Amino acid sequence: MLKVPDHQVAGHKAGDGRLGPLVDDSGRFYKPLQGDERGANEVSFYTSFSSNTKIPDHITRFFPKFDGTQLVEASDGSGMQPHLVLQDLTFDRVNLSIMDIKIGSRTWPPHAPEDYLQKCLKKDRATSSLPLGFRVSGARIFGSSKVGYREPKNKSSIQTLSADEVKLLLKNFVSSNASEETQMKPDCAFASPVYGGSTGILSQLLELKAWFEDQTIYHFYSCSVLMMFEKELASCGKSPRAEIKLVDFAHVHEGKGVIDHNFLGGLCSFIKFISEILTTPDDCSADSLVDDAQRNHIYSDNGSV
Amino acid sequence: MLKVPDHQVAGHKAGDGRLGPLVDDSGRFYKPLQGDERGANEVSFYTSFSSNTKIPDHITRFFPKFDGTQLVEASDGSGMQPHLVLQDLTFDRVNLSIMDIKIGSRTWPPHAPEDYLQKCLKKDRATSSLPLGFRVSGARIFGSSKVGYREPKNKSSIQTLSADEVKLLLKNFVSSNASEETQMKPDCAFASPVYGGSTGILSQLLELKAWFEDQTIYHFYSCSVLMMFEKELASCGKSPRAEIKLVDFAHVHEGKGVIDHNFLGGLCSFIKFISEILTTPDDCSADSLVDDAQRNHIYSDNGSV
Numbered sequence: 001m002l003k004v005p006d007h008q009v010a011g012h013k014a015g016d017g018r019l020g021p022l023v024d025d026s027g028r029f030y031k032p033l034q035g036d037e038r039g040a041n042e043v044s045f046y047t048s049f050s051s052n053t054k055i056p057d058h059i060t061r062f063f064p065k066f067d068g069t070q071l072v073e074a075s076d077g078s079g080m081q082p083h084l085v086l087q088d089l090t091f092d093r094v095n096l097s098i099m100d101i102k103i104g105s106r107t108w109p110p111h112a113p114e115d116y117l118q119k120c121l122k123k124d125r126a127t128s129s130l131p132l133g134f135r136v137s138g139a140r141i142f143g144s145s146k147v148g149y150r151e152p153k154n155k156s157s158i159q160t161l162s163a164d165e166v167k168l169l170l171k172n173f174v175s176s177n178a179s180e181e182t183q184m185k186p187d188c189a190f191a192s193p194v195y196g197g198s199t200g201i202l203s204q205l206l207e208l209k210a211w212f213e214d215q216t217i218y219h220f221y222s223c224s225v226l227m228m229f230e231k232e233l234a235s236c237g238k239s240p241r242a243e244i245k246l247v248d249f250a251h252v253h254e255g256k257g258v259i260d261h262n263f264l265g266g267l268c269s270f271i272k273f274i275s276e277i278l279t280t281p282d283d284c285s286a287d288s289l290v291d292d293a294q295r296n297h298i299y300s301d302n303g304s305v
Numbered sequence: 306m307l308k309v310p311d312h313q314v315a316g317h318k319a320g321d322g323r324l325g326p327l328v329d330d331s332g333r334f335y336k337p338l339q340g341d342e343r344g345a346n347e348v349s350f351y352t353s354f355s356s357n358t359k360i361p362d363h364i365t366r367f368f369p370k371f372d373g374t375q376l377v378e379a380s381d382g383s384g385m386q387p388h389l390v391l392q393d394l395t396f397d398r399v400n401l402s403i404m405d406i407k408i409g410s411r412t413w414p415p416h417a418p419e420d421y422l423q424k425c426l427k428k429d430r431a432t433s434s435l436p437l438g439f440r441v442s443g444a445r446i447f448g449s450s451k452v453g454y455r456e457p458k459n460k461s462s463i464q465t466l467s468a469d470e471v472k473l474l475l476k477n478f479v480s481s482n483a484s485e486e487t488q489m490k491p492d493c494a495f496a497s498p499v500y501g502g503s504t505g506i507l508s509q510l511l512e513l514k515a516w517f518e519d520q521t522i523y524h525f526y527s528c529s530v531l532m533m534f535e536k537e538l539a540s541c542g543k544s545p546r547a548e549i550k551l552v553d554f555a556h557v558h559e560g561k562g563v564i565d566h567n568f569l570g571g572l573c574s575f576i577k578f579i580s581e582i583l584t585t586p587d588d589c590s591a592d593s594l595v596d597d598a599q600r601n602h603i604y605s606d607n608g609s610v
Contacts, residue, residue: 105411105566110435121426130415133566163562213573257468259577261410261438265570268518272564 007090009138010100014075027091030083038250045249059211098228100137103266107222109253127159133266135159190234194242204244205271212264219260221251312395314443315405319380332396335388343555350554364516403533405442408571412527414558432464438571440464447536495539499547509549517569524565526556
């Protein structure tokens with residue numbers, strides 16, 4: 001039996017007669033093929049990527065495993081429809097904190113048709129993409145079993161965060177006091193195990209960066225980094241299973257001998273935000289108040305779900 | 306006495322009653338202040354940068370020295386006009402090969418006015434900027450004392466080079482046979498002393514890159530890397546005095562806590578082109594022919610000046 005995934009933070013969601021991805025109980029994620037060229041483009045990327053022997057193993061691990069396409073009963077009741085069969089990245093994860101970051105200041109490729117270009121450009125200008133080189137597309141932060149999850153107010157407010165607001169969100173993401181209805185500064189209690197160390201988020205991002213400095217095979221437009229970890233594991237001193245994955249390849253193009261400077265630039269900008277949290281721990285303390293307007297821009301009024 | 310510089314490869318040139326930069330005989334470069342906000346913006350950048358104690362010495366060396374502004378007799382005969390007084394980067398250089406590379410796929414800042422944005426975007430799309438993350442703005446390659454210099458056909462053709470054409474130009478730049486009227490492949494005779502080594506171009510670009518991965522003070526739109534060396538020194542086994550400098554700061558903006566992901570992405574793309582020439586020397590040989598169309602796109606028909 002297929003069901004609607006628990007941990008989806010961005011993109012079209014299934015349910016109430018709408019078309020969206022589904023998961024099964026053995027770790028597979030079924031993503032409906034978008035009817036236009038986006039669906040075909042994503043299939044052809046996964047097919048090319050999964051058979052490309054030039055991609056080193058330490059890079060393939062950042063991509064969902066691909067298991068072809070399959071006709072399954074669509075979530076909108078429209079009958080059997082083709083779906084990408086992918087690895088369910090959140091399978092077997094408990095009380096997961098997750099964030100979706102769309103990388104690149106430009107979400108359109110060089111030879112995009114004029115109307116598509118102007119549509120994307122308008123969105124890139126209206127969101128954080130242009131100033132920051134990336135935009136947060138979604139986030140779900142686990143507070144505690146008592147308060148549950150905390151989610152940003154709405155889809156559009158999280159996409160328009162300023163640099164200071166992104167910093168605050170990335171601190172809250174790894175803080176023990178993030179889900180409380182207080183105006184306390186985030187304590188960044190889990191910054192070190194989640195962002196730091198030889199297997200943490202920063203280290204993984206730097207591996208990905210090194211590949212992007214060299215690879216000229218693919219250009220990834222409108223592609224996201226998913227960042228996730230399990231807070232309760234960190235709370236009891238275990239590894240929080242911090243992980244990044246790349247998702248959404250409907251707008252991947254051939255690199256044609258040039259590096260993906262647009263993705264790389266945005267990735268480096270995101271890396272700088274993460275590394276600043278690790279190198280300036282003094283910014284994380286409970287002794288002063290967070291700016292109210294910033295907090296309100298990020299979070300919903302009721303806080304938890 | 307001020308005179309028109311010998312080695313200018315991009316930008317407005319003085320002479321025949323036109324306004325342009327001038328040099329004196331003691332190593333100073335006089336750049337007319339553009340009358341609109343660009344002139345004021347460039348003065349304010351140089352003033353800020355030259356007094357900023359956070360810029361490390363190994364980075365300040367990549368920028369022209371700044372000596373304030375001064376009223377001097379303008380080259381267009383319009384009388385005494387304000388000029389930036391800068392270091393003449395080509396002073397004391399003999400038979401210089403020089404290239405101007407405008408860095409960044411986007412030459413406009415996030416909050417640019419609509420008409421300026423669309424004007425720049427049109428140019429970025431029509432040139433190499435969007436696909437490559439940079440465009441060559443000018444080049445002057447010294448061949449030999451017999452044939453003199455070789456310059457690209459015209460300003461617009463060099464700005465629209467494809468990835469393959471840029472590779473060929475960057476190889477010709479460091480080849481002993483580049484100025485000959487042959488269809489021989491560039492021999493890359495000086496690739497190693499100019500691009501390689503601990504003091505070569507690649508090493509300098511990587512130092513600059515490391516700073517751009519970290520600095521959040523300035524964003525450099527429409528700024529160029531000048532790359533230069535002296536071929537005759539290399540020919541007799543001396544150091545070719547290979548050097549990069551940053552120029553043109555009329556469109557520098559505050560970084561506001563975010564790295565310059567647009568400049569950094571373009572810089573990384575350019576670095577990849579240079580490093581490929583060093584790592585794949587087999588591509589440089591005299592035993593096969595260069596594609597005629599590529600050669601014609603880059604160079605003027607008469608070859609030398």
